[in-house]
Amino acid sequence: GAVVSQHPSRVICKSGTSVKIECRSLDFQATTMFWYRQFPKQSLMLMATSNEGSKATYEQGVEKDKFLINHASLTLSTLTVTSAHPEDSSFYICSAGGEGSNQPQHFGDGTRLSIL
C-alpha cells in the first residue's frame, strides 16, 4: 500500500489563487521530505528539501516566496503555490524517506495543478 499520501491529486483554479498541496508519510516518521516539479515528458526537478521543524532548503532558481513549504510535523509537509499563474501549471510530486543514501525515497501520486 501507499506509504506517502499526496492530496489533492488534481487542482484547477483561477490565476491569482493560492493552492496548498499536502504530503503525508503514512507508515513512518519523515524528518526530511522533498518536493519535485515535473514538466510534460521531462524528468523530475527537485524544488526544495523540507526539513521538519526548520526552514526548507530551496534549489537554485526556485522562488522561496512563491513556493512556501511548511514541515510542521514528522508526517506532514505542505507546499503552497502562492498567487499562482498559468506558468505554475505543472505536476508536483512529493517524496519522503531515503534517510540514508541506501534507503529509497517513497513518492506520492502527484498533484496536477492547472491554472487558468
Added chain:
Amino acid sequence: GDSVTQMEGPVTLSEEAFLTINCTYTATGYPSLFWYVQYPGEGLQLLLKATKADDKGSNKGFEATYRKETTSFHLEKGSVQVSDSAVYFCALSGGGGSNYKLTFGKGTLLTVNP
C-alpha cells in the same frame, strides 16, 4: 556534481520482447542506485535498487546490476508485458552531495504493444 544518463526513448516493443534500458552515472562518492517507474498520471514507484558494487536488484522480472567499473546500472527484463508500459527513471543518491537527494536521469518512455 552527480549526474545520470539514460537512453533516450521512446522505446516501443512487442509483448514478450527483451528489454534493455541503459543507464550510466557520474558520482564523486559511492552512490546507491535505483530504478523508479512512473505509470501515466501517477507518482513514482521504486522498482529496484542496489547499494554496492556487483549487487543485483530485481523485482517483477526486472533486473539491474551495479557495475562500478563501467559506472552503469542497466535495466533488463526478459519478456515484457503490455502492463510494463510506463516511464522508467534511473537515479542515484549519496554520490557526493547530500546523502538524501536523488539525482534522476531524464526518463525513458516504454510502450509495449500486444
